[in-house]
Amino acid sequence: MPKLTIDGREIEVEAGTTIIQAADLLGIEIPRFCYHERLAIAGNCRMCLVEVEKMPKPAASCAMPVGEGMVVKTNTPAVRKARQGVMEFLLLNHPLDCPICDQGGECDLQDQAMAYGSDKNRCQEGKRAVPDKDYGPLVQTMMTRCIQCTRCVRFISEIAGTPVLGGLGRGEHLEISRYVNAAVSSELSGNLIDLCPVGALTNKPASYTYRAWELKKTESVDAMDALGSAIRVDTRGNEVIRILPRVAEDVNEEWLSDRSRFACDGLKRQRLDKPYVRKDGKLVPATWNEAFAAIAAKVKAAGTKVAAIAGDQADAETMVAYKDLLAALGSQAVDCRQDGAKLDASVRASYLFNSTAAGIEEADALLIVGSNPRKENPVLNARIRKRWQKGGFKVARIGHKGDLTYKYEHLGDDASILKAVAEGKHPFFEVLKNAKKPALIIGQGALSRADGAVLLGLARKLADAAGLVRDGWNGFNVLHTAAARVGGLDLGFVPGQGWRDVDHIVDGAHKGDIQVLFLIGADEVDMKALGEAFVVYQGSHGDAGAHRADVILPGAAYTEKSATFVNLEGRAQQTRLAVFPPGEAKEDWRIVRALSEALGKPLPYDSLKAVRERLAKASPVFAAIGQVVPAAWGAAFGAEGSLGDGALVSNVDNFYQTDPISRASKTMAECTAAFGGGCNHKHKKTGTHG
Amino acid sequence: MSNHSYEPESFAFTPEYLEKAKAFIAKYPAGRQQSAVMPLLDLAQRQEGWVSRAAMEVIAEMLDMAPIRVEEVATFYTMYNRKPVGTFHVQVCTNLPCMLRGSDDVVAAAKATLGVEFGDMTGDGKFTLSEVECLGACVNAPMMQINDDYYEDLTAESTKAVLEAFKRGETPKPGPQNGRQFSCPAGGPTALTELKFEGGKA
């Protein structure tokens, strides 16, 4: 391993490391525009020049591999002069419109110009102007500001896998452009905004509404999909202005999906901000006490004929409180699988993404069953793509045939193929068997079918037969789409022995056997099938559930409370309150606590700390915040039986609108109109996309 | 970049060009076939006179690369024509050496003889006049390139003469137009005019 000295400090690094990386390790700052640690090296901006002893000219530190005994200086008059020269060239054609630029205050170019810029312009010529490009409803372009670092080009080609951007023309005429009429519809396109070091690409929905320095920044966790990406919620007053990713190497690296980033305008629309009670067929505003009284009257009459269904964004605190409340009422008819997925809560390994998100990068063979990871979890899909790019990775898919941004063998879409693979009758079985770290991903599209339990059983059979679980490796992965799901299963928000599951709850409501039904942000249930049941909807948005409800209890969205979610890997994480819930809406578990009082069954906890202690008792997972608690393989799961007909499809049709928040979002509606359901960057010969 | 009306709906290599294209692709190791993008663009241009979007897409498909990658190459090199050109593409160099040697006169003569400005095509579709950077023939400056041939050591008169000849359907002899051989000194050799060997033998 070569040893070198940077600014008098010695460091030993792996061969192949570049000078800038070595300097980063030492905490020595070198300015940069084009270099980005997750993208290929371009070496085209020249801002990172340093002096290397025995080299005649300054070297671009991002592209220069270290050598044994190298002596690097990053802060000499010569280096400063060189960088000043680079800066002068960068600013030659830059409009310097910082006062009206959304990037102002968080712009790399602005910052570096403070250090290396001149206050005078020696150039007499006019500046060039570049026409703006249409990148769709999410990314605003101001191409005159572009410094041609090509980070956006590299991101969209390398990470997102939808190569529609490029540098056209040369020299003075070089323009970053998209391929003619090809939509920039990657599900990860928002990351372009973060990557662009200047204000050429900015947040379109939020444009001209904020200055970076007036926003309050709250570090939190995403609940728009099951990955639980680390996010930062930027707010002003009581309004969420934008959501950005944070670095979390094991979870989302530093990417965020477009829905998680841009659905935040949905947090301001369609909100339930006061309790409602249905009177004479109409929902009318009520006080909390009136709402509770109305529920109490019905619950009393219902006896044990009460049930609860948790939706996809219900937090663990609320679920455990409801579980306890219903138990106090004598019912164990609770379910967190509103889509009817045949997940088995009793064997934890049967419902986790066991390899972990980062672990999928170690797999060398992968079978995807009944899932479209690109639509269900674009950030996780980018990991799979990252693995695929390294080569030596065989991927096959049973299900819909579409572009996943990496090549795979399409085995067909019939469930019987999984059976053939599991029984070793399909050639891909050998591929899995002979791989060092084989993996399987099974999606909710498969598990929520009527024969979901059989498919789960087959997946288990395959896992055992092909050795998906080996020493130090568990390649059995369930890809969830609901942020609430794993937490719900971990705390046991599933029917007790002999109690109704979601299908039977709905059926019972229809037949009058369930008289009071609590919907905890559950909007995906067939509302028309609920018969005469008295429906209490607790949630944040006026979606399907609220329309059917007899009482509405206004709750908080994930940005408005401190709440626990367990991600698909089995990693418990907590959101933080960034803004207060609107109007009279309250933190969800507190609503349940108050309700329990009104029902005469007060819950034995009345502080967040106490609820969390209760959670930790339900499962130790909740005590290990931020950590993946691995699950033991072992007990069998799934069922045997015959397979149904019909193709295996993903449960996500439109990536942009999957839940009450994104359905309330105008931006997401615009994306749906512009891009359809996502995943369609393919160019047609006529130049239109579709 | 929008779709221009002159962009054709489709493109296909003729069997003869397709053969050549395949030969180029075969020159590169498996998985590196994208290296053939430049020769393929050139073939498309030889077939059609320019590189259309349809052609770029066909090439992208053949080489398994994103169309934008092909467009990047095609727009980076100015020698690929991104719009239709006349039968004769007249490219006049105006870089420094040529300019010092009188390319202004060549330009004026070319514009006057053809009756078009830089970037334009004549009405009959025969000539397109372009301004280009150094073509590497500075020793014979000023010069212009017409299709694959260089016409060098030009003056206003010889420029006119060459272009008029093309107009008449003739193909004037390429190379220096002032009588010198290649880049030998104008007016005959100035060194090594006599042979002298060691030992005084002539």
Ligand code: SF4
């Ligand atoms: S748009 Fe931004 S990221 Fe893309 S090349 Fe220009 S400056 Fe770089």
Ligand code: FES
């Ligand atoms: S950061 Fe090194 S050249 Fe751009």
Ligand code: FES
């Ligand atoms: S300058 Fe004209 S050929 Fe070189």
